Amino acid sequence: MPDLTFKIDNASVVPFAAVPMLAFKLQITNSVPDEAIHTIALRCQIQIEVTRRRYTPGEQEQMLDLFGQPDRWSQTLRSLLWTHVNWVVPTFAGTETVVDMQVPCSFDFNVAATKYFAGLTDGEIPLLFLFSGTIFYAPPDSSLQVAPISWEQEARYKLPVKLWREMMDAYYPNSVWINLHKDVFERLYRYKMQHSLLSWEQALEQILARLRTEEEIEVNS
Incomplete structure (x- = not known):
């Protein structure tokens, strides 16, 4: 054997x-x-x-x-x-x-x-x-x-x-993969369309910028 x-x-x-x-x-x-x-x-x-x-x-x-x-x-x-x-x-x-x-x-x-x-x-x-x-x-x-x-x-x-x-x-030059639940993707997709954004990066950057602003207001209040 x-x-x-x-x-x-x-x-x-x-x-x-x-x-x-x-x-x-x-x-x-x-x-x-x-x-x-x-x-x-x-x-x-x-x-x-x-x-x-x-x-x-x-x-x-x-x-x-x-x-x-x-x-x-x-x-x-x-x-x-x-x-x-x-x-x-x-x-x-x-x-x-x-x-x-x-x-x-x-x-x-x-x-x-x-x-x-x-x-x-x-x-x-x-x-x-x-x-x-x-x-x-x-x-x-x-x-x-x-x-x-x-x-x-x-x-x-x-x-x-x-x-x-x-x-x-x-x-995948200068990029990564993120797997999202379908309902989260659909909400992000609606946000992107409603704000006439050209890319997913722009949508995420805008959301993150708003979150940063809210955090700064909360800290300073």
Whole structure:
């Protein structure tokens, strides 16, 4: 039965993809020789190991929405689930193969992982890849057989923050995504039309300016 191990060698941005996407170069090694691996139905859960890096004061401020005040981080700082990936590894002979495991990246700021990535200014993002799935293989002089991937298989990789930022800047230059409830969007849309505003930015800036004015009047009264 195959005995597989996994290693992430590097990561790169997938060029010309429809959505932001990273390709992690995954090295798969089978310690059992003379077995033909017909295919692997691979499942991978990717977690962000947030406790495995340091944070600058500016980054700590950006993490308030996720973890609260830094003096509570000993209780609130926990690994975050980033995403799940299903990938089919094609046939390979010998003991090793390398595939590009492609991972779509959301820029929705309702997603905790997006908030975390965007809150970092530099350094690396510590990732943990947890593997599972099914191996279809054939030992010498034997028919096709099926075996599960051992549950303890995992790999770690430190993703450069710069790579993620450059990718998002290329797809969404000087912009972010915010997902609104439909009723809130409709109220904002009516406000924009009623005031003959040309863009969503103008609508939000006008609302925020009015709020600032009301706060200043309240403070001074």
